[in-house]
Amino acid sequence: MTNPEFTLRPERAEDEPALRELAEAIFGPGRFARTPYRVREGAAVAGELSVTAWCGDELAGSIRFTAIRIGAAGGALLLGPLMIGAKWAGKGCGRALIEQGLTLARERGTALVLLVGDVPYYERFGFRRVPPGRITLPGPVDPERLLAVELKPGALRDYEGPVQGEQDGSS
Numbered sequence: 672m673t674n675p676e677f678t679l680r681p682e683r684a685e686d687e688p689a690l691r692e693l694a695e696a697i698f699g700p701g702r703f704a705r706t707p708y709r710v711r712e713g714a715a716v717a718g719e720l721s722v723t724a725w726c727g728d729e730l731a732g733s734i735r736f737t738a739i740r741i742g743a744a745g746g747a748l749l750l751g752p753l754m755i756g757a758k759w760a761g762k763g764c765g766r767a768l769i770e771q772g773l774t775l776a777r778e779r780g781t782a783l784v785l786l787v788g789d790v791p792y793y794e795r796f797g798f799r800r801v802p803p804g805r806i807t808l809p810g811p812v813d814p815e816r817l818l819a820v821e822l823k824p825g826a827l828r829d830y831e832g833p834v835q836g837e838q839d840g841s842s
């Protein structure tokens with residue numbers, strides 16, 4: 672069976688109810704206790720990087736990023752949440768959203784993108800494990816799942832220490 676065509680477009684304010692429903696279905700109320708959520712709490716979403724994927728008029732998926740500082744250094748983003756509706760899983764929607772998100776991030780001059788996720792999935796986009804202890808989040812994270820992609824070659828060298836969300840999202 673061929674994969675459906677996903678239409679990607681920037682997130683809009685009116686998408687919020689559908690996005691909330693998707694988050695509830697995928698992560699449930701437990702999402703508020705996850706460590707990446709603690710970074711995002713009180714930080715500004717990098718709005719111009721928020722992209723939604725649609726199949727007809729149905730929301731299939733969404734990606735967001737938060738501007739972060741790592742130690743003293745800005746210019747980095749935390750990827751997440753990335754959400755694909757169960758009905759659309761494995762049909763290329765995640766790939767389309769990640770590729771689009773990383774393209775936009777590169778265009779705005781982002782040096783490093785960090786995330787907490789499965790290496791077997793994210794390595795295809797260039798994400799690698801962060802050396803243990805180099806970057807810390809405000810809560811427990813399995814070190815096997817703390818991943819980063821350098822959008823500027825060698826960028827990881829410049830990033831060490833605790834992650835904090837940027838208030839103005841402009842990083």
Ligand SMILES: CC(C)(COP(=O)(O)OP(=O)(O)OC[C@H]1O[C@@H](n2cnc3c(N)ncnc32)[C@H](O)[C@@H]1OP(=O)(O)O)[C@@H](O)C(=O)NCCC(=O)NCCS
Nearest residue numbers: 751752753754755760761762763764765766788789791792
């Ligand atoms: C994980 C997720 C983002 C993948 O998106 P998707 O649109 O289903 O994935 P794609 O269609 O782009 O890619 C499918 C491929 O990835 C593989 N894949 C999917 N999830 C994977 C995982 N966790 N580990 C390894 N491979 C995975 C599939 O087996 C498939 O492989 P193939 O290309 O060899 O057939 C999506 O399933 C999802 O939203 N899951 C729940 C929420 C989540 O975990 N979010 C990430 C943390 S914020």
